[in-house]
Amino acid sequence: MRLDEISTPSRVAADDEGVSTAELGLAARNHGMPLEAMRYDLTPPGLHYLLIHYDIPFVDESAWTLRVLGEVDRPLTLDLATLKAMPARTVRATMECAGNGRARLEPRPVSQPWLVEAVGTAEWTGVPLRDVLTAAGVRPSAVDVVFTGADHGVERGVEQDYQRKLTVAEAGDPDVLLAYAMNGAPLAPQHGFPLRLLVPGWYGMTNVKWLSRIEVLASAFEGFQQKAYVVRQRADEPGEPITRIAPRALVIPPGFPDFMTRGRVVRPGPVTLEGRAWSGRAPVTLVEVSVDGGATWAEATLAPDGGHRWAWRRWTHEWQATPGSYAVTARATTADGEVQPVDQPWNRGGFVNNAVHQIPVTCLA
Numbered sequence: 001m002r003l004d005e006i007s008t009p010s011r012v013a014a015d016d017e018g019v020s021t022a023e024l025g026l027a028a029r030n031h032g033m034p035l036e037a038m039r040y041d042l043t044p045p046g047l048h049y050l051l052i053h054y055d056i057p058f059v060d061e062s063a064w065t066l067r068v069l070g071e072v073d074r075p076l077t078l079d080l081a082t083l084k085a086m087p088a089r090t091v092r093a094t095m096e097c098a099g100n101g102r103a104r105l106e107p108r109p110v111s112q113p114w115l116v117e118a119v120g121t122a123e124w125t126g127v128p129l130r131d132v133l134t135a136a137g138v139r140p141s142a143v144d145v146v147f148t149g150a151d152h153g154v155e156r157g158v159e160q161d162y163q164r165k166l167t168v169a170e171a172g173d174p175d176v177l178l179a180y181a182m183n184g185a186p187l188a189p190q191h192g193f194p195l196r197l198l199v200p201g202w203y204g205m206t207n208v209k210w211l212s213r214i215e216v217l218a219s220a221f222e223g224f225q226q227k228a229y230v231v232r233q234r235a236d237e238p239g240e241p242i243t244r245i246a247p248r249a250l251v252i253p254p255g256f257p258d259f260m261t262r263g264r265v266v267r268p269g270p271v272t273l274e275g276r277a278w279s280g281r282a283p284v285t286l287v288e289v290s291v292d293g294g295a296t297w298a299e300a301t302l303a304p305d306g307g308h309r310w311a312w313r314r315w316t317h318e319w320q321a322t323p324g325s326y327a328v329t330a331r332a333t334t335a336d337g338e339v340q341p342v343d344q345p346w347n348r349g350g351f352v353n354n355a356v357h358q359i360p361v362t363c364l365a
Contacts, residue, residue, distance in 0.1 A: 010156065010228075010235070010349060013108040023113050032117025038252050038276045038312075041121070042092070045188050048120030049204075051097050051112065052190065053162055054153030057210050061194050066178075070146075070216035073137030080194050083180060086127045091175050091200055093310040094121040094278040098203035098229055098242050101344065101353025109350035116250060116357045121276075121311050124198045126179035130172045133216070138168065141218040145171040147197050150210035158224050164208050165221040166199065175200045175310065178211065200310035201244050201280030203352075205229050231347045239349075245280030246354040247340050249287050249315065249332040252276075253359055263360040264328075271321045275330055276312035277302070282334035287315040293327035293358055294342050300330065323365040327358045 030051045037047045061080055068076040097118035102109055104116075133145070149162040166176070177198040180187060187193040192209030199206045205225065230239030252275050255266035273291075277284045283305065288297040300317040315330070331340040344355030 011110050012348060013110050015107060017108075019103075019113055020110070023110065026112045030112055032114065033120045035117060035250060035253055037120075038250065041314075042123055042183050043120035045122070045182055045185070045191060048122060048191070049095070049097060049118040050190055051118065051204060052151070053155070054151040056189050057150040057152075059150060059189075059194055059210060064194055064212075066195060066211055066214065068132060068136045068214045068216075071139045071142040071218050072133075072216050073139060074135070076132070076136050078132070080180060083127050083132075083178065083195065086131060088125055089128050089174070089177060090123050090125045091177060091198065091310060092121065092123045092308040093198065093200040094119065094245070094276075094312045095204050095207060096245050096248070096278075098205050098351045099349070099353070101355065102350030104355070105344065105346055105350050105353060109348060111350060118204075119250075121278075122182050123184065124177055124179040125181035125184070126177040126195070126198065128174055129176045129178055129197070130174060132178060132214070133171060136216075138216055139218075142168045142216045143219055144168065144217045144221040146215045146217060146221045146223070147208040147211060148213040148215070149192075149208045150212045155224065155228070160224050162208060162225060163221075163223045164197075164206050164225050165217075165223070166206070168216075170199075173199075203229075203242055203245055203280075205242070229349070229351065231349065231351050233346075233348060235348060242351055245278065246352050247277070247279035247281065247284055247332040247334050247338055248354045249277035249284075249330040249340060250275050250357055251289075251328055251330050251359055254328065254361060261360075263362065266321050266361060266363050268321055268323060268363055268365075271319045273300075273317045273319050273328060273330075275315055277315055277330070277332040278312035279332065279334050279338075280310070281338060282336040283309065284313060284332045285335045286333040287330055288333070289317040289319075289328070289330045291319060291326045291328050291361075294329055294331075294356065297331070321363040323363050326361040326363065328361050329356045329358045331356045
């Protein structure tokens with residue numbers, strides 16, 4: 001089979017087209033975080049959302065090395081013990097897939113069918129990337145830093161290693177890590193063992209797993225994954241590159257669920273509505289809650305960020321429930337005035353979908 005026959009270009013589903021078995025296969029391999037897991041400040045690794053583009057590589061730690069090469073004065077080959085001997089930093093960060101919310105769009109972009117659960121928060125420990133680049137001696141000619149993972153596959157007819165880039169300036173942020181631990185434990189295989197990139201505040205596709213090579217280039221990198229993650233309306237336009245996470249608030253589903261629909265049931269009386277809010281752009285400074293699908297809004301109580309700029313914040317709101325049917329939702333506003341939208345603008349890839357999420361709730365009589 002030719003490579004161009006293996007994968008068709010990204011497309012949009014027809015009006016009456018259901019989710020395909022291929023999409024179901026993606027949904028079985030990848031998984032979102034159960035919304036009730038937002039009660040944890042740090043998402044347990046097994047509950048953290050997961051997206052794997054190709055296969056999970058089997059990496060032998062004793063044979064693994066990270067190469068740093070290109071526009072540097074001192075090319076490096078580093079093993080895990082060497083990296084762990086360097087000064088470490090821990091950063092708490094909320095990570096979200098750029099396609100989170102894709103399955104809610106109409107018409108639906110055909111890909112991993114996320115609803116709103118493609119998110120999680122962890123504490124990542126590792127070596128600041130800039131320390132490794134300083135040790136290698138980045139040359140003045142450097143423009144981009146390219147990160148290559150050990151995962152290999154075919155996408156839209158292109159055989160490739162998974163690769164993404166940062167500019168030299170972006171790579172110099174002290175919070176950007178070469179991470180080898182998640183929540184105080186070694187990375188699990190599915191989360192990038194033995195080493196992954198962490199770029200706090202950026203969508204998940206930037207956080208390359210199973211790192212094997214860092215190459216500094218004297219020109220702009222234009223690899224497949226760099227061009228694929230863009231917001232565009234038409235297939236023939238270059239689109240706007242996707243970088244930082246748009247503001248979002250999600251509700252921890254109140255009460256108890258219906259098995260099939262996940263609609264919620266509560267009893268009359270006081271109900272504490274709670275959830276999390278985050279943004280990789282300006283910090284979230286306001287969360288509002290609605291129980292009537294967005295017709296009216298009330299301000300929630302937003303917990304302090306605890307010094308964790310890149311992590312979600314807890315919010316709460318007291319609701320006096322009376323018998324009836326409700327649509328519970330929340331929206332976030334950032335320090336620079338960006339408000340989470342009620343209606344999602346459509347784009348061809350189904351990216352950056354931060355429209356508010358409504359949860360149907362029935363209060364019993």
